Amino acid sequence: EAGVAQSPRYKIIEKRQSVAFWCNPISGHATLYWYQQILGQGPKLLIQFQNNGVVDDSQLPKDRFSAERLKGVDSTLKIQPAKLEDSAVYLCASSQTSGVNEQFFGPGTRLTVL
Amino acid sequence: KNEVEQSPQNLTAQEGEFITINCSYSVGISALHWLQQHPGGGIVSLFMLSSGKKKHGRLIATINIQEKHSSLHITASHPRDSAVYICAGCTSNTGKLIFGQGTTLQVKP
Numbered sequence: 488e489a490g491v492a493q494s495p496r497y498k499i500i501e502k503r504q505s506v507a508f509w510c511n512p513i514s515g516h517a518t519l520y521w522y523q524q525i526l527g528q529g530p531k532l533l534i535q536f537q538n539n540g541v542v543d544d545s546q547l548p549k550d551r552f553s554a555e556r557l558k559g560v561d562s563t564l565k566i567q568p569a570k571l572e573d574s575a576v577y578l579c580a581s582s583q584t585s586g587v588n589e590q591f592f593g594p595g596t597r598l599t600v601l
Numbered sequence: 602k603n604e605v606e607q608s609p610q611n612l613t614a615q616e617g618e619f620i621t622i623n624c625s626y627s628v629g630i631s632a633l634h635w636l637q638q639h640p641g642g643g644i645v646s647l648f649m650l651s652s653g654k655k656k657h658g659r660l661i662a663t664i665n666i667q668e669k670h671s672s673l674h675i676t677a678s679h680p681r682d683s684a685v686y687i688c689a690g691c692t693s694n695t696g697k698l699i700f701g702q703g704t705t706l707q708v709k710p
Contacts, residue, residue, distance in 0.1 A: 518696065529687055529700030530644070542695050578644065585696045587632045587651065592644035 489513065491593035493579050499599045505567040508596045511560070512581030518542075520590065521554055521564050522578040530578055536562060537585050569600045605630070605690045607701035614708050620675040622686050622704045630690030633671045634698060635662050638685045647673070649691070678708045 492511040500506050512519050517538050522530035533552065535542040538559040547554070551570070556562040566573055576595040582588040604627045614620050624633065632651040638644045648655050648662040650671070655662050659678075664671040675682055685705050689698040 520698075529689075529703055530698075531700070532697055535695060535697065543697060580644075582696060586694070587649075587691050588696055589646050589649045590634070590696070590698065591646065592636075594643040 491579055491581050491591055493577075493593035493596055495596055496594060497597050497599075499601065500569055501601050502571055503568040505565065506569055506598060507563055507565045508577050508579075508598075510562045510564070510579030510593060512562075512579070513591055516581035516583055516591075517559075518582045518585045518588070519556055519562050520580040520582075521562070522580065524576045524578055524595070526575070533564070533577075535585070542585060566598075569598075571600050574598055574600045605688060605699050605701040607688055607704055609704060610702060612704055612706045614678050614706070616679060616708055616710050618678050618708075620678050620682075620706065620708075622673045622688075622706070624671045624673070624688035624701055626669050626671070626688075626690045626699075628669075629692060630669075630699065632691040633662075633664055634689040634691060635671075635673050636687040636689060638687060638703070640684075644687070647686075675706075680708045680710050683707050 519536045521533040524530040533547045534544040534554045536556040554564045578595045579593040580590040582590045606625045634649045635647040659676045661674040685703045687703045688701045
């Protein structure tokens with residue numbers, strides 16, 4: 488069974504530029520999560536989707552971050568414009584459904600903002 | 602407020618030693634995940650438990666619901682066990698994970 492796929496694996500941009508990350512969850516998983524992990528810290532949930540609907544985006548900086556999962560399968564997370572403090576690993580995870588379920592994580596995208 | 606506290610933050614052990622990492626959590630968390638993260642690597646789910654004990658190879662996870670405490674044990678530790686171990690509490694309504702700070706484990710040969 489294929490795991491959670493993410494791309495790109497690494498991205499370096501300058502501040503004020505835009506960037507987009509892509510995630511393809513495990514086939515059949517209804518719930519998709521985007522996390523931000525700053526170096527030395529635990530992951531922080533940015534947004535959670537159930538199919539193509541948003542369940543929780545309370546910690547998403549909506550002035551610069553946006554995410555979509557239009558068809559309820561793969562998802563894109565965008566940052567526009569990027570700031571230095573956005574440098575982090577962006578992790579995507581999926582689970583069969585919401586609630587108490589095991590989450591499967593992708594390899595992450597390491598973003599460096601210069 | 603949902604919180605998850607881990608200890609110790611850093612742990613160095615000799616190969617073969619028995620290792621314990623502890624996790625305490627607050628009200629509102631209905632299950633605990635134990636995750637492993639290697640340097641530069643993604644996160645791997647080790648266990649998810651809401652009661653009792655689970656074992657996989659040399660790894661054992663226990664949870665005491667009354668005391669709101671969970672432990673991850675590694676028996677006969679090996680240098681390849683060196684990683685960051687993270688406990689994360691799960692809220693039952695959305696499945697949102699509340700992450701602990703992580704424990705950086707180094708096992709020396």
